[in-house]
Amino acid sequence: MAKPTSPPEETDDNDPTLEALAAKLGKPEPGLLEALLDGTTEARLVERGRQIASSRVLTDMRRLYATAHACWSGASNDKREKLRGFSPELLALAVEQALALERLLDAHESAGQKKDASRATRDAALRERLSRALLLRDQAYEVLRGVAGSSKEAREELSQAVGTAEDPAALARGLAQLAALGKRYLAQKKGPLAVRARLMRLDQDYVERLDEAAEELTQVAKTAAARPAGQKVTSGDLDRTDGINLILLEQIVRVFERANEQDPTIPRLVPIATRRLFSRKIRKKTAETAGGAAAGGGTAGGGTPPDEEDPLEGDDTPV
Known part of the structure; x- marks a missing residue:
């Protein structure tokens, strides 16, 4: 067992924090966890941990491990005999795994908050781009309607080009189709249509603006719909670590239960937050x-x- 470091500050109610307990107990020897989990499958660990929230497991471990440490520290040799099955090394391992769960949960919740904030930002950007693109599409429709003239065929062609705005993809498609129609109109250098294009101020810059708006809207929509990069801490990671901690907590609670049957002055470690399992x-x-x-x-x-x-x-x- 490694030499304990200086203990961190303890809580106001004099119950040591997990960090303080870890400092008092020292780092457990390598290989203890592997030996304890020998014969237990990964699927079983995950399934066991899935049954309860990580925060509840941590709540009980913080309290019960402090009680177990205090009892052992002040126990006579006779009481320690009754606590066979428990050891400072076992508690050190349990505290180390509780701290690992605490860190995983913090990382998972932090990642979730960042994900929500990122999603909100992307959604806001999409809404703003949609609004601008819709206004531009409606303007382009009026411009091209003036250029197209009054023929039935030209009006139908324009109606087909503008499409709908039922989703970002449809709106982007409509903008691109209006840009293509505008390019066709500009290709006619003479005649009534060319005159109407000048009157409506339809030019190459405006057509390119429609194309750019379509491309930008498509990109923003893809960004908003994209799933975030894989998080470092998954629910499966938490479930597995919960399962490990529940095995350790179970062992310690069970030993104290048996010891209390022999000597009622040895406290029972009664789970509260995880009482559904106990x-x-x-x-x-x-x-x-x-x-x-x-x-x-x-x-x-x-x-x-x-x-x-x-x-x-x-x-x-x-x-």
Whole structure:
């Protein structure tokens, strides 16, 4: 175990923070986590962690690990014997993994906030570009309508070119088609149509402006619709780390539960934020203990032997 560093500032209620506990306990030896997780699949870790929010897991670990450390630090040799299954090394590993979860959650939430802000910025840019493009399209329609003249064929052609504004792609397409129609009109250097083009001030610069607006709108729409680059912290990362932390928390809670049965002065570590995962097992244990005592059978504590039915154990109900 590495030599502890100077402890960070503790909380106002004198319960050490995870950072303070880590400083007191030191860094766990390499390979401990791998040994603990041996035989556990990645899918199982993710599935276990998916059952509860990371913030709830952290809430209980901050409180319970501080209690476990305080109890062990002041425990007599006799009490430490009753806490077989628990060790400072196990707690150091649990605290290290709790801190890892804390960092992952902070990074995940920060990335989510940045993503939301970026999305809002892109959406605002798209709305502004759409508004400008729509105004330009309507103006171009009026200009080209004056140039086209009154023939039915010319009006129908113009109506087909302008299209709709049902989405950015349709509006951009309409602008590009109006630009193409304007280029055709400008290609006629003589006759009534050329005269009308001069009267309406249709020129090459205006046609190019329509093309540029269409291209810009297309690009802004693509940017707004694009998914952000892959985040460094995914929900799967959090679920896996939650699963690891729940395994460690379960082990420590279970050891203190057994020790409390032998010596009530050893505190039980009662989860609150994660009680949804614990409550069913704890209620079951209470009922079994009461039933065993009433019947006068079972083990010395009146409950069911741990190897038969451990109320804080269970492959199908992760803690």
